[in-house]
Amino acid sequence: MLYREAGQFRSTYGEDQQIFPIRQDRIAIGLLLVVAFAVVPLVANQYWFAAILTPFLIFGLAALGLNILTGYAGQLSLGTAAFMAVGAFMAYNFELRIPGMPILVSFVLAGLCAAAVGIVFGLPSLRIKGFYLAVATLACQFFVLWALQRFGWFTNYSSSGVITAQKVEIFGYVFESAADKYLLTLAIVAVMALAAKNLMRSETGRAFMAVRDMDVAASVIGIPMMKTKLLAFAISSFYCGVAGALYAFCYLGTVEPEAFNLDLSFRILFMIIIGGVGSILGSFIGAAFITLLPILLSVLFGTVSHLTGFEIPHAWLSNIELIVFGALIVFFLIVEPHGLARLWQIAKEKLRLWPFPH
Amino acid sequence: MKRTTISLALAALGAAGFSGFAQAQAKEQYVPHNYYWVGPFAPGGTGIAGGAIDYLNMLNARDGGINGVKFTGDKCETEYNNARGVECYERSKNKGPTGATLIHPLSTGITYSLIDKGTQDKIPILSVGYGRADASDGRVFPYIFPLITNYWSQNTAKIKFMGTKAGGMDKLKGMKIVNLYHDSAYGKETIPVLDVQAKKYGFQVTHIAVPSPGNEQQAQWLQIRQINPNWVILRGWGVMNPTAIKAAQRAGYPREKVLGVWWSGAEEDVIPAGDAAKGYIAAGFNVSGSNYPVIQDIIKHVYAKGKGEMEDKSRIGSIYYNRGVVFSMITAEAVRTAQNRYGKGQPMTGEQVRWGLENLVIDEKRLKELGAVGFMQPLKVSCLDHEGGGQVKFQQWDGKQWKVISDWISSDQSIVRPMVEASAAQYAKEKGITPRDCSKEK
Numbered sequence: 078m079l080y081r082e083a084g085q086f087r088s089t090y091g092e093d094q095q096i097f098p099i100r101q102d103r104i105a106i107g108l109l110l111v112v113a114f115a116v117v118p119l120v121a122n123q124y125w126f127a128a129i130l131t132p133f134l135i136f137g138l139a140a141l142g143l144n145i146l147t148g149y150a151g152q153l154s155l156g157t158a159a160f161m162a163v164g165a166f167m168a169y170n171f172e173l174r175i176p177g178m179p180i181l182v183s184f185v186l187a188g189l190c191a192a193a194v195g196i197v198f199g200l201p202s203l204r205i206k207g208f209y210l211a212v213a214t215l216a217c218q219f220f221v222l223w224a225l226q227r228f229g230w231f232t233n234y235s236s237s238g239v240i241t242a243q244k245v246e247i248f249g250y251v252f253e254s255a256a257d258k259y260l261l262t263l264a265i266v267a268v269m270a271l272a273a274k275n276l277m278r279s280e281t282g283r284a285f286m287a288v289r290d291m292d293v294a295a296s297v298i299g300i301p302m303m304k305t306k307l308l309a310f311a312i313s314s315f316y317c318g319v320a321g322a323l324y325a326f327c328y329l330g331t332v333e334p335e336a337f338n339l340d341l342s343f344r345i346l347f348m349i350i351i352g353g354v355g356s357i358l359g360s361f362i363g364a365a366f367i368t369l370l371p372i373l374l375s376v377l378f379g380t381v382s383h384l385t386g387f388e389i390p391h392a393w394l395s396n397i398e399l400i401v402f403g404a405l406i407v408f409f410l411i412v413e414p415h416g417l418a419r420l421w422q423i424a425k426e427k428l429r430l431w432p433f434p435h
Numbered sequence: 436m437k438r439t440t441i442s443l444a445l446a447a448l449g450a451a452g453f454s455g456f457a458q459a460q461a462k463e464q465y466v467p468h469n470y471y472w473v474g475p476f477a478p479g480g481t482g483i484a485g486g487a488i489d490y491l492n493m494l495n496a497r498d499g500g501i502n503g504v505k506f507t508g509d510k511c512e513t514e515y516n517n518a519r520g521v522e523c524y525e526r527s528k529n530k531g532p533t534g535a536t537l538i539h540p541l542s543t544g545i546t547y548s549l550i551d552k553g554t555q556d557k558i559p560i561l562s563v564g565y566g567r568a569d570a571s572d573g574r575v576f577p578y579i580f581p582l583i584t585n586y587w588s589q590n591t592a593k594i595k596f597m598g599t600k601a602g603g604m605d606k607l608k609g610m611k612i613v614n615l616y617h618d619s620a621y622g623k624e625t626i627p628v629l630d631v632q633a634k635k636y637g638f639q640v641t642h643i644a645v646p647s648p649g650n651e652q653q654a655q656w657l658q659i660r661q662i663n664p665n666w667v668i669l670r671g672w673g674v675m676n677p678t679a680i681k682a683a684q685r686a687g688y689p690r691e692k693v694l695g696v697w698w699s700g701a702e703e704d705v706i707p708a709g710d711a712a713k714g715y716i717a718a719g720f721n722v723s724g725s726n727y728p729v730i731q732d733i734i735k736h737v738y739a740k741g742k743g744e745m746e747d748k749s750r751i752g753s754i755y756y757n758r759g760v761v762f763s764m765i766t767a768e769a770v771r772t773a774q775n776r777y778g779k780g781q782p783m784t785g786e787q788v789r790w791g792l793e794n795l796v797i798d799e800k801r802l803k804e805l806g807a808v809g810f811m812q813p814l815k816v817s818c819l820d821h822e823g824g825g826q827v828k829f830q831q832w833d834g835k836q837w838k839v840i841s842d843w844i845s846s847d848q849s850i851v852r853p854m855v856e857a858s859a860a861q862y863a864k865e866k867g868i869t870p871r872d873c874s875k876e877k
Contacts, residue, residue, distance in 0.1 A: 123525065124526060124529070127521070127525045127552075128521060128522040128524075128525035128526065129522075132518055132522075226623070233861075233865070235858075235861075236568070236569075236623070236624060236627045236858060237567065237620040237621075237624045238620050238623050239547055239567075239620050241550075241862065241865060243865070243866070253555075328521075329518075329521065329547075329548045330548065330550070330551040330552070331547040331548055331550055331551065332517075332547070332548075333544055333547060333619070333620040334620075335544065335619045335620060335647065336517055336544060338647070368518070371519070372519075372522055375511070376526075379509065390744075390746055391472055391484075391512075391744075392472040392473070392477075392481055395471075395472040395473040395512040398512070399473060
């Protein structure tokens, strides 16, 4: 009833090709952005900004980066955290070594550095596929961390190999409070998500999907393999690099190379598997699931044992949280192997017919 | 059913975020317990958390808190993960009548992540025996306290210990020392200080990295066997330690020549290595044993009433448990010092506790009152010096327990302090911080 496209006629090509052809979708996205930009800053407190929303957005962006590569272009990668590390450390170095460097330009340059690293480590994808490629990208994961730890230049010769992000200042305004940093992150993530959405509707995006679905067929119909695959690596790494820079500058402030270990790469891979491979929305749902659910469980369990006065040793509680979290992952993968984004899509389709399903 | 679960969960999450006003008037001192009970480092985390929480509960039961202000706190699982650690910090910082008193992050990574936040929120971050060594310069890091002994100081004490064993520091000349370290920020901290010492004393140092987590060390020990050093410094953590000790045995290297740091010197590090660990030496800023009055008081006032954190009672008095007790003794004494200035019987804010920490004096007399003579070292913190102690004891594993084999060995501040100041100055320059003038602090 509410969600129906009957009566919405498209009379121009422009209308037919817009990102959200259904009016209700446009309204919903508009509302979401208004809420995120205007309402949330009014109601949320520092805990929500610093511990929940900002990390969610940053991991969502990193997952989006991986989704471009794995979900759309079909190239499995385990080097996501390494690309994030390149972004974080290069943004720090651009700020450190070039006086008066605007922070946003540093972010872009850091993303480009990550893209360059991505292209180099994407080269094996021209010859190998699938799980073998994943193993090749593992090399990237280890090489980047090794280089960051071994060459003092990257960390400005800090004895412990840790970098501290500089002040975030744009046009004289210092982004210091958690709310400021949230808004900055949100703006960057929103723009990049929109760009990704558009990219996937373009010729490039269709080429990615053709390569994913069957690369031999794609090359037969004239899609250049090398260009497409390396472009996918470059764009994906760019997104991850910017996410890494945000991780350092807007979230933690101080980072060590060890923070970008293989574990993080796997977590981001799980985000897109659970959220939905090949879906922009899925990247964010997956990020929410992996980063926020454990916190939710921990708060929930704490509250329940507080309210009921039921005392369980904390070590048990921590382990039960992990068990429940694991069980939920298994549950959702069984119920919907295509990820949570697919559930959302099904819900939308049902909503179109509601309340008169035929 | 599903909807109720979700709304309940949301309500709980909301409550966690927005609560904190509930007990605004109570005379309570809120200390968050952000430790870890799961994961690869849980053996250390559970012991330290247990000791830290038990000590505060003992104070509540025995003395009614500090001048009538009882300690409260919630546990939060950090999983030794930076993101979770930050979440726990944000969750806990506004609870209780005055917010979080101070935080023990119990992870070098989380400590790094909290340096900016703690300074901004005026909550002291205590990294007792870990964390950032150059934070000992309190002029640049007003809210960070790497108390008792930082890694660099500990390292100079180790070289001193080797010198006394050899019969004088001049005997170190020409010696070969291998630094076997965990390849992480924690592991790398001591490389510069060792290089400086090598130049000063004329020994030769080789740094060998072990990739995290450290359960594969064959190549490294092959290299050590070729070098055949006089000492091997083991800078390990978690599973890396027993692996190293077993690998040393396999390589035929005497364990009496393997010297561990204090994150390599607990029961959990040597028992898995079995017989191989006999003779292994490790540093410590606290000792093991449950026959100290303070531990006896915990048993009497907490465990005898059927309470207490440790499920496995045999771990009471272990190295990690006692380290947790040391953590909380510092917490409690800092609050007491702050109360002496800002009002007895009042809950203290983070800012006031920071003053308490900076003026903290735990001398032998006070240690006796605390029932902890020989349990930990005397401590004197100042605005300039956020470390305060700088002494280390050495202990040897005899196959059943740790035996203390040295007195408190002081560190060599003539080496450490200039390095701390230089490193802190570089940090201040990068961040644009103007160091405080300590003579103006009251």
